[in-house]
Amino acid sequence: MTFSEQMKADVAQIEAALAQYLSRETGEGYDRIFEAAKYSALAGGKRLRPVIVLAFCRLCGGEADKAMPFACALEMIHTYSLIHDDLPCMDDDDLRRGRPTCHKAFDEATAVLAGDGLLTAAFETAAAAKGLDAEAVLRCVRILGREAGMNGMIAGQVLDLGAEHRRISLDALNLLQSLKTGCLLRAACELGCTAAGCTDARTLEAAREYGEKLGLAFQIQDDILDIEGDARTLGKTTGKDARDEKSTFPALLGLEACRALADRLTGEAVAALDGLPGNGFLTELARSLTGRAN
């Protein structure tokens, strides 16, 4: 299979699994919450995190199917974070993945609860994983908790809120993004390995390094697109960072230096997997991300 065939097949499987996990029978009167959760979780998107979970599972010799609960759990966590991030009291965004944000399509209370529901469903889904030993499942649940938690992604959100309307240093921005975006990407890499039963410290470190570098490259590219992109093709509001006076990589470094930095980080992500057999897909994935504007 070529890279893009594999990508397409994985995304299709992930979306089918996500739809199934979120389609449990509901009681009378509260199906609205499942509708809201599915509205946001099944609205397209690149599925980058779950694709990485499956890819690292294969890289470590595991069957990708066994990693699917963790892949979907991670995507649920990513989706919940977007729903809450878009709320009026947070980034106050109207558009996400080309459609009205959850609180616009439903209402604010439903959006808060749909986010809560997806976060809870993520852990329930992960803990119900079949076909691998209970210790490995628990390790995966702990990875999710650690990387999504108050010393992980949520810390990044807190720093992000504190960085509005003021200039922060490049170091501070690096830390912010390493938490806000990096944590879930590192989690994706580690979850894939762990689902395959891998406990080798060097492989796990290489995987996390890949996730770290890829996360930063991805975020820089995202900042560039916020300036250069077009709301219609991106499916979200652009030019918002400048309007919110957010400290971004282009604001601190300029566009040209950003492009060079994204390229360098992509190279470092690829280099982290040097010597690991079967790294072809993940190498192409990294390279495709910084080229995604083309």
Add this chain to the structure above:
Amino acid sequence: MTFSEQMKADVAQIEAALAQYLSRETGEGYDRIFEAAKYSALAGGKRLRPVIVLAFCRLCGGEADKAMPFACALEMIHTYSLIHDDLPCMDDDDLRRGRPTCHKAFDEATAVLAGDGLLTAAFETAAAAKGLDAEAVLRCVRILGREAGMNGMIAGQVLDLGAEHRRISLDALNLLQSLKTGCLLRAACELGCTAAGCTDARTLEAAREYGEKLGLAFQIQDDILDIEGDARTLGKTTGKDARDEKSTFPALLGLEACRALADRLTGEAVAALDGLPGNGFLTELARSLTGRAN
């Protein structure tokens, strides 16, 4: 130890453990989120749910210490649900446990994130439980996910939001409360047994029955207190249900019938544990709850 001595000792241990779980070292600039989480989690309260976890663990012959991670996880989930429930877009409450609600003491964005953080920390804490086998830990994580999720407590919140400013039937109110309050109380009972290694279906069913009846009795008592209580001793806004035109048990049944129903449910909770050795503490606990206004 008498009932109240045991209660006091358990509450002290639970609060010490909670404080420890929420006191992990934090990085520069985002300790605010831990402050907010601790502000709400360590603000007192009856600690009913974690006390029940420990009590059922003892009833099933387990060491209460081993159930502590699940007891604290459940209290974190309860606390997060209060923080989000108090938000302006939900119940819009200013006072909780005698202090300004989280979004009043901090701000709305921090309150959303502190709730998210507590929910995530709950699963992380549960999945890190030591001293019992991985299968039992996973069962506990799944109980938490199921009872706190979109077919559990969150469904109750959704029904609750839909029940504002209109009269609902007694059946609808029973379902609402069975989900909104009952799920976490049933979870408490089941978690305690499971942490003790109990997998006996009859014991687990009796435990869940106790939680179900206790939850309803407790909620009815809460509704009564909302009418009769005093904001100063209760530590929260009273008379709010009537102002919000919420359908409550007293509104549907009248105060006298409510008192009788709470008594009957308390009796049924106690009866559910008939014949289980060591049920003394839980029997007294049930009886103390409906008498808590005295």
